[in-house]
Amino acid sequence: RKEVEQDPGPFNVPEGxxxxxxxxxxxxxxxxxxxxxxxxxxxxxxLMSVYSSGNExxxxxxxxxxxSQYISLLIxxxxxxxxxxxxxxxxxxxxxxxLTFGGGTRLMVKP
Amino acid sequence: xxxxxxxxxxxxxxxxxxxxxRCDPISxxxxxxxxxxxxxxxxxxxxxxxxxxxxEKSRLLxxxxxxxxxxxxxxxxEIQRTEQGDSAMYLCAxxxxxxxxxxxxxxxTRLTVV
Numbered sequence: 001r002k003e004v005e006q007d008p009g010p011f012n013v014p015e016g017x018x019x020x021x022x023x024x025x026x027x028x029x030x031x032x033x034x035x036x037x038x039x040x041x042x043x044x045x046x047l048m049s050v051y052s053s054g055n056e057x058x059x060x061x062x063x064x065x066x067x068s069q070y071i072s073l074l075i076x077x078x079x080x081x082x083x084x085x086x087x088x089x090x091x092x093x094x095x096x097x098x099l100t101f102g103g104g105t106r107l108m109v110k111p
Numbered sequence: 112x113x114x115x116x117x118x119x120x121x122x123x124x125x126x127x128x129x130x131x132x133r134c135d136p137i138s139x140x141x142x143x144x145x146x147x148x149x150x151x152x153x154x155x156x157x158x159x160x161x162x163x164x165x166x167e168k169s170r171l172l173x174x175x176x177x178x179x180x181x182x183x184x185x186x187x188x189e190i191q192r193t194e195q196g197d198s199a200m201y202l203c204a205x206x207x208x209x210x211x212x213x214x215x216x217x218x219x220t221r222l223t224v225v
Contacts (some may be wrong), residue, residue, distance in 0.1 A: 043216040043218050101153030102153050
C-alpha cells in the first residue's frame with residue numbers, strides 16, 4: 001500500500017463547477033501537509049500548505065483531519081486554467097523534511 | 112534567475128551508457144533533494160543533502176546511481192550503465208532548513224534510454 005493514496009481521476013468538470021479531491025496518508029508521524037499542482041511535463045509547484053484548522057486561498061480550500069489521516073482540496077468556480085494534476089504531499093519533519101507524494105489526481109475543466 | 116536550475120533539460124542515451132545531471136539550487140538553501148518521476152506517478156524520493164553531506168538515500172537508489180554535492184552548492188546525479196527502466200523525469204529541489212515548508216523544484220531532466 002502506498003503511503004499517500006489519491007484517486008487518479010481524471011475528474012472532468014465544466015467551468016464554474018466545484019470539485020473536491022481527497023487523499024489519505026498512512027504514516028501517523030506525518031507532520032506537514034501540502035497540495036502541489038503539476039502541469040503536463042512541468043515540475044510540481046506548491047499550491048498551498050494544509051493546516052489542521054483548515055485554510056483558504058481564494059477559490060481553493062484545504063482541510064486536514066489528523067484523526068482520520070485524511071486531506072482534502074476543494075476548488076470553487078473552476079477555471080479552464082485549473083486543469084492540471086494535483087499532488088497530495090506529506091512530510092515527516094524528523095526525516096530531513098523529505099516529502100512523500102501521492103500519485104496525483106488529474107483535473108480537466110471543460111468549457 | 113534565482114530558482115532551481117537543472118541541466119540538461121532532455122537527455123537521450125543508449126542503454127549501457129553513463130549519464131550525469133546537474134542541479135543548481137537556490138543559493139541560500141542548504142537542503143537539496145533528488146526525486147524521480149515516471150509517467151502517471153508522483154515524484155519518488157531518491158536522496159537528499161544537507162550542505163555537502165548526503166544524509167539519506169532511498170532503496171530506489173541502486174548501486175548504479177551516485178549523487179554528490181561537493182561544496183554544498185550544486186549537485187550531480189550520475190547513472191552508470193543505464194537501463195530502459197531508468198527512463199524518467201529526474202527532479203531536483205531545494206529548501207531552507209527543516210521548517211516544514213514545501214520545496215522549490217527545478218524544471219527537471221527528462222531521461223530517455225533507448
